[in-house]
Amino acid sequence: MLVFVEKILRVQPNVKKLYLLLRAADATSASHRFQNEVIGKNLFRVAKEKWDANLNSIIAKKISIVPGDVRYEDLGIKDSSLKEEMKIELDIVLNFAATTKFDERADTRKPPYCLGQTLNGVSKLDIEEEKKLIDEKINELQAEGAPETMVKRAMKDMGNKRAKAFGWPNTYVFTKAMGEMLVGHLKENVPAAIIRPTMITATCKEPFLGWIEGARTVDALTLAYAIADAIPGDIVVNAIILAMVALANQPCNDIIYHVGSSARNPIRCSGIEDYLIRYFTNKPWIGKNGKPVKVVSKMTIFNSIAKFHRFIRIRYLPLLKAQTRDSITKFKHRLN
Numbered sequence: 328m329l330v331f332v333e334k335i336l337r338v339q340p341n342v343k344k345l346y347l348l349l350r351a352a353d354a355t356s357a358s359h360r361f362q363n364e365v366i367g368k369n370l371f372r373v374a375k376e377k378w379d380a381n382l383n384s385i386i387a388k389k390i391s392i393v394p395g396d397v398r399y400e401d402l403g404i405k406d407s408s409l410k411e412e413m414k415i416e417l418d419i420v421l422n423f424a425a426t427t428k429f430d431e432r433a434d435t436r437k438p439p440y441c442l443g444q445t446l447n448g449v450s451k452l453d454i455e456e457e458k459k460l461i462d463e464k465i466n467e468l469q470a471e472g473a474p475e476t477m478v479k480r481a482m483k484d485m486g487n488k489r490a491k492a493f494g495w496p497n498t499y500v501f502t503k504a505m506g507e508m509l510v511g512h513l514k515e516n517v518p519a520a521i522i523r524p525t526m527i528t529a530t531c532k533e534p535f536l537g538w539i540e541g542a543r544t545v546d547a548l549t550l551a552y553a554i555a556d557a558i559p560g561d562i563v564v565n566a567i568i569l570a571m572v573a574l575a576n577q578p579c580n581d582i583i584y585h586v587g588s589s590a591r592n593p594i595r596c597s598g599i600e601d602y603l604i605r606y607f608t609n610k611p612w613i614g615k616n617g618k619p620v621k622v623v624s625k626m627t628i629f630n631s632i633a634k635f636h637r638f639i640r641i642r643y644l645p646l647l648k649a650q651t652r653d654s655i656t657k658f659k660h661r662l663n
């Protein structure tokens with residue numbers, strides 16, 4: 328969402344208006360989030376340099392901050408006059424809302440999911456029934472006085488269990504599929520397109536090289552390591568803008584755009600290692616002592632968990648045992 332807003336402000340200041348929905352309880356909280364978590368990001372420095380003092384004027388005229396929450400009816404918007412204004416003024420609606428917490432890569436990209444369709448075909452998926460099961464489980468846990476940590480864990484377990492029952496590997500892809508089903512079922516005659524990007528990484532060009540929101544995607548890419556399909560964030564935004572234009576010029580149904588490097592420009596696992604070493608050599612982390620952290624060697628890759636355990640047992644276990652013995656000796660010495 329941030330990269331999209333930045334590009335519109337930087338290259339298309341003549342846009343009539345952007346209604347920007349932010350999760351917040353009221354207008355004051357939403358405005359605070361916008362200033363700190365949107366415009367306050369380093370991502371907007373190029374736009375600030377380009378428009379200088381005019382940027383604040385452009386933002387005031389072109390962006391309307393809307394407090395709400397996509398989880399609720401009418402997007403959680405409480406201002407009835409604002410809702411009516413949006414119904415009249417809006418030409419295009421973009422939904423960027425999504426969770427970024429997932430422990431497995433997305434499943435193979437499929438055609439649009441029809442309401443009730445499952446990945447394994449074993450039974451019909453009833454979204455309303457799934458919502459009912461969730462509410463019942465939460466009510467049960469709350470009646471038992473379960474702490475929030477237990478509720479969170481139970482919901483995670485339930486999500487993965489329900490996903491696997493219908494053929495999806497995890498809650499992330501399961502909820503994505505249900506979202507597509509609802510779009511197809513509820514849109515009626517409204518033209519709609521679905522953008523399916525692969526793992527989104529840092530920008531490759533716009534507004535500058537290497538910007539990413541935190542490390543919520545790149546750390547998963549680094550840790551998973553075997554993921555071989557990624558796409559820079561600014562390329563995804565360009566694809567979204569092109570899809571908007573295509574849909575406006577030729578409205579049609581069931582359009583899905585797959586946005587990824589795929590077979591045209593795949594990322595090899597060996598390449599990921601080289602990229603990481605090259606990047607952190609040129610732009611090293613700064614340690615707590617104020618000095619750069621040096622990259623001394625390539626990563627050790629294991630093709631089995633047994634070899635990993637053997638490496639730990641030989642390389643680190645003796646050192647840990649020695650440190651434990653030393654700590655026990657020092658503790659006994661202090662007692663005496």
